[in-house]
Amino acid sequence: xxQQIDHTVYLALGSNLGERAENLHCALRSxxxxxxxxxxxxxxxxxxxxxxxxxxxxNQVIAAKTRxxxxxxxxxxxxxxxxxxxxxxxxxxxRLIDLDILFYDDVILNLPGLTIPHxxxxxxxxxxxxxxxxxxxxxxxLLGKTIRQLLAxxxxxxxxxxxxxxxxxx
Numbered sequence: 001x002x003q004q005i006d007h008t009v010y011l012a013l014g015s016n017l018g019e020r021a022e023n024l025h026c027a028l029r030s031x032x033x034x035x036x037x038x039x040x041x042x043x044x045x046x047x048x049x050x051x052x053x054x055x056x057x058x059n060q061v062i063a064a065k066t067r068x069x070x071x072x073x074x075x076x077x078x079x080x081x082x083x084x085x086x087x088x089x090x091x092x093x094x095r096l097i098d099l100d101i102l103f104y105d106d107v108i109l110n111l112p113g114l115t116i117p118h119x120x121x122x123x124x125x126x127x128x129x130x131x132x133x134x135x136x137x138x139x140x141x142l143l144g145k146t147i148r149q150l151l152a153x154x155x156x157x158x159x160x161x162x163x164x165x166x167x168x169x170x
Contacts, residue, residue: 007065008105010064010101011064013061013062014098016058030083044130045059054094061102070116081099103117125154132147
């Protein structure tokens with residue numbers, strides 16, 4: 001399901017089980033050949049969102065290029081999660097790895113199981129802080145606001161940059 005055009009995507013990575021930093025690194029290494037990482041944010045430790053009785057997360061955002069359609073990209077990311085050993089739990093529950101499509105060019109898509117831009121993006125400091133590090137002037141195509149403007153409206157107190165011991169750039 002590849003197209004011949006390179007699409008710019010922003011993906012969120014999160015992990016709160018096992019070796020969290022290694023889980024993020026493993027996901028980054030798993031992206032090629034269908035997802036080429038252009039830039040990776042710093043890694044941030046954040047408190048859980050949605051369901052609070054679980055360990056803290058490490059979160060990161062990447063900018064990448066892909067030729068996959070949005071639907072094919074979702075299938076590809078879910079396969080990486082499965083290959084890494086993610087087990088199905090419950091909504092907002094603990095996870096070894098979580099890979100989400102935040103933006104796909106300036107596409108607005110609302111299909112069963114796939115909404116682009118990510119529907120909770122504007123509420124989540126753990127996504128907006130690393131996203132702002134990569135592209136603060138990126139315009140949210142539905143809300144008509146930049147990432148910087150969205151970030152200014154939320155509490156970022158629970159988001160802390162962490163050193164992971166190796167370069168995150170791909």
